[in-house]
Amino acid sequence: MVRSSHARFRRSTPAVALATAAALALAGCSSDSGGKKADEKDDSGVSAGRANTPRLTVALITHQAPGDTFWDIVRKGAEAAAAKDNVKLVYSADPNAGNQANFVQNAIDQKVDGIAVTLAKPGALRSVLGKAKQAGIPVVGLNSGLADWKKLGLLEFFGQDESVAGEAFGRKLNGVGAKKAVCVIHEQGNVGLTQRCDGVRKTFEGSLENLYVNGTDMPSVKSTVTAKLKQDGDIDHVVTLGAPFAMTSAQAVEETGGKAKVATFDLNKDLTGAIEKGTVEFAVDQQPYLQGYLAVDGLWLYKNNGNYTGGGEQPVLTGPAFVDKSNVAAVSAYAEKGTR
Structure with missing residues (x-):
């Protein structure tokens, strides 16, 4: 039962942070985000004064693929919370679920105070997350895994309901008059991406x-999308599941001279500029900065005050919200800072 696992966490005594950046650097990239001085501003421009609480170490482990800028935004949010909360943040990432599981095990071995993890392929993490629970280390989920976080005994989840976001996307396509679309899945086996396309198909x-x-x-992404557009001239919309893939698909559309438009999930600085120019029609924003921030802040609150959101039963939803020409100007300033 999820609730019983929370009880075990609540009975455990907060551990002194034993991990060091060097020890976990072998498992990924280390970021000592708690090192900001009082009142130093992070990339969002928000004052990052440090909390007067015991120093904690939190491991943030994601399925980021090389070059996927979405995760840079997640990490910035996590770093902002770490700076505020006197937390040493250790970041590791790999799209390979087995490597992700190894990172979790490394964090357990280093006796970190908390773990934040994405669950793109939840089955591969089931065993190691059970070990974290046995070790009394609280774990929260973010971004991927809304359907599985409770089954795996996680404390909290911060992210978007991908099925709901997909259904909203499908209705948006109806509203712009789309008739035939392709949904570009850039990582096979990622349950969140599949849920997005399934949601679109539903509505x-x-x-x-x-x-x-x-x-x-990316060159392969471009050639595959190009080939598909040349093969089927009736395609009027290319649906992508990440901002970099939207930009690449827009290049493919331009080169084929076709009529297709590009719409996407997720944002970055280049993507908001593309919406302003009309190269990309619209995007769904799930607020990745907020996901990273809340994951770290949630662990800090739990370790210092026993707080957890949603009663351990409900996730904290950070999206979806649509960004198009009507409101992109309000988002662009934050995107320029790399926080949206």
């Missing part, structure tokens, strides 16, 4: 086909 009144690409190879 979209036109036809939707999944198109699988190698998200770690």
